[in-house]
Amino acid sequence: DAKTTQPPSMDCAEGRAANLPCNHSTISGNEYVYWYRQIHSQGPQYIIHGLKNNETNEMASLIITEDRKSSTLILPHATLRDTAVYYCIVRVLNTGTASKLTFGTGTRLQVTL
């Protein structure tokens, strides 16, 4: 699976959009971009994933650049409850390795009043 690079920490004011970048310059054509987050003392929580098109769900939006070498997770209106470590994961998907995620160090997002 391709390696990812994320900033170690970011701050965001409550109510503003949080934009979390992820670099995955060695991504292959068959690798997906996944985002999970981990709130303190809890297990990771799935947020969103995509292959090459932008994706949006009730939690966030995922913007993948045309060359797929980087992506941005957008939380449109961050709240204090969004304070967490956000992990960007790039992985090939097949039924044999679906559950094997390689987590990096992630970005610690601090949402403040």
Add this chain to the structure above:
Amino acid sequence: KAGVTQTPRYLIKTRGQQVTLSCSPISGHRSVSWYQQTPGQGLQFLFEYFSETQRNKGNFPGRFSGRQFSNSRSEMNVSTLELGDSALYLCASSLAYPDKTNEKLFFGSGTQLSVL
């Protein structure tokens, strides 16, 4: 629908002992995977079970083992505990149907193991 349930939530053991952790997946989920989280190494994949068979294994010594029962519930065992085994052990479940390749994982809250 109930989430992934892990028991116990906290556990204290001493070096040399063994420990068994339990995980009940979301109803209908057939795949259960285990992860270890430490401050130094982060989240690392231990192994995955599907239909009572180990399907994937991470880079951990043989002291770490697991199994899955016919109802998809899973246990992991660590024998001859070492201080470095102190960690948060997380279990995740997924549907893992053979024709679906983009399954998301649902994690439990973990078992915090302290080895003294």
